[in-house]
Amino acid sequence: MTNVERAMNLLHYKPVDRMPAVHFGYWPELLQEWAAQGKIPADLAVGNYDGSDKERQLDKLIGWDFNYYHVVGCNNHLYPPFETKVIEILPDGSRRTQTADGVIERVKPGITSIPSEDDYLLKDRDAFEKYYKPKMQYFPERVDVEFYKKFNDIRPKDVPVGLHMGSIMGNIRNITTVIGMSYLIYDEDEDLFADIVDTYAEMQYKCTERILETGAKFDYAHYWEDICFKNGPLLSPDKFDELCGKHYKKRNDLCHKYGIDIISIDCDGVIGQLIPTWLNNGVNVMFPMEVGVWGDQFEPNRKKFGKDLLCIGGMDKTALRVDKAAVDKEIARMERLASLGGFIPCPDHRLMPGTKYELVQYYAEEIKKIRI
Numbered sequence: 001m002t003n004v005e006r007a008m009n010l011l012h013y014k015p016v017d018r019m020p021a022v023h024f025g026y027w028p029e030l031l032q033e034w035a036a037q038g039k040i041p042a043d044l045a046v047g048n049y050d051g052s053d054k055e056r057q058l059d060k061l062i063g064w065d066f067n068y069y070h071v072v073g074c075n076n077h078l079y080p081p082f083e084t085k086v087i088e089i090l091p092d093g094s095r096r097t098q099t100a101d102g103v104i105e106r107v108k109p110g111i112t113s114i115p116s117e118d119d120y121l122l123k124d125r126d127a128f129e130k131y132y133k134p135k136m137q138y139f140p141e142r143v144d145v146e147f148y149k150k151f152n153d154i155r156p157k158d159v160p161v162g163l164h165m166g167s168i169m170g171n172i173r174n175i176t177t178v179i180g181m182s183y184l185i186y187d188e189d190e191d192l193f194a195d196i197v198d199t200y201a202e203m204q205y206k207c208t209e210r211i212l213e214t215g216a217k218f219d220y221a222h223y224w225e226d227i228c229f230k231n232g233p234l235l236s237p238d239k240f241d242e243l244c245g246k247h248y249k250k251r252n253d254l255c256h257k258y259g260i261d262i263i264s265i266d267c268d269g270v271i272g273q274l275i276p277t278w279l280n281n282g283v284n285v286m287f288p289m290e291v292g293v294w295g296d297q298f299e300p301n302r303k304k305f306g307k308d309l310l311c312i313g314g315m316d317k318t319a320l321r322v323d324k325a326a327v328d329k330e331i332a333r334m335e336r337l338a339s340l341g342g343f344i345p346c347p348d349h350r351l352m353p354g355t356k357y358e359l360v361q362y363y364a365e366e367i368k369k370i371r372i
Contacts, residue, residue: 023364084099128192165221284310286313296333
């Protein structure tokens with residue numbers, strides 16, 4: 001069987017010859033570590049990103065079948081973006097920087113994790129109408145139509161490829177910050193926040209529509225959301241459903257019209273309270289279903305929501321920093337979850353610094369031995 005057939009069959013409860021070895025990329029610092037340790041060629045540690053030729057070379061060295069996050073899309077963010085610029089350099093060397101979303105971040109030297117958010121521009125309707133609404137409109141320049149017209153001939157045939165449809169709430173959270181989002185929804189201007197969500201979602205719908213109109217074919221469609229943390233959603237599930245449910249349905253109905261029935265969402269954190277909105281409106285694959293500090297999310301949610309809930313992920317990637325015993329324990333858990341159907345094991349986010357190359361090779365080899 002091909003990797004495409006394996007993945008699609010598993011997500012449709014059909015037979016497969018074996019489990020595919022699937023991953024979700026790497027932190028750049030890990031690749032630099034491996035190169036310094038002589039585990040991988042130095043050139044594979046630079047310019048290595050999701051779906052790149054270098055990543056696929058590395059996949060072969062390790063034994064992976066594919067990175068699930070092999071997606072293509074378009075410019076469906078703020079357009080044109082805000083100027084990225086340094087506003088202030090602080091005594092400790094930190095920089096207050098304006099991002100492409102108009103957010104002021106504090107970036108610490110030598111730190112590659114998520115920066116602190118100091119301030120934001122989208123605080124009221126005047127700012128929305130003047131600065132943001134014009135950047136949230138659909139323009140033909142957003143979609144490279146010529147690329148998609150020839151896409152079926154040039155796309156990889158040996159791995160599943162998805163259409164990235166953007167985000168309903170995650171991008172808005174980036175633009176307003178979590179604090180700004182909370183104030184707008186609950187204390188300042190609920191109608192304004194709904195207008196922001198609707199305006200942005202309509203632009204992204206038109207982008208998706210234009211891509212699909214070209215005749216380009218995809219194995220699945222995909223969203224990025226990241227609207228949860230370790231204790232649950234960053235806004236109430238009812239408000240999320242009210243603001244977002246209709247937009248998921250509209251975009252997913254469009255996918256169904258073009259024959260795409262596997263629609264996944266990337267949302268970190270504890271996602272259980274938002275699953276009803278996603279399932280009820282056409283999103284059926286949860287990815288990467290993080291284990292985090294809270295434990296397995298797939299099995300309890302499968303018991304709650306049934307076989308309509310599919311998953312790619314759910315493997316505690318921290319085991320790959322420990323030893324074979326820890327990895328074997330996770331593989332045994334993956335085999336049990338895979339027996340439920342509609343589940344493809346995958347490390348529950350990008351592999352981070354400290355991950356052991358030999359353990360990753362071992363995991364990729366052993367996961368292929370699962371039979372269901």
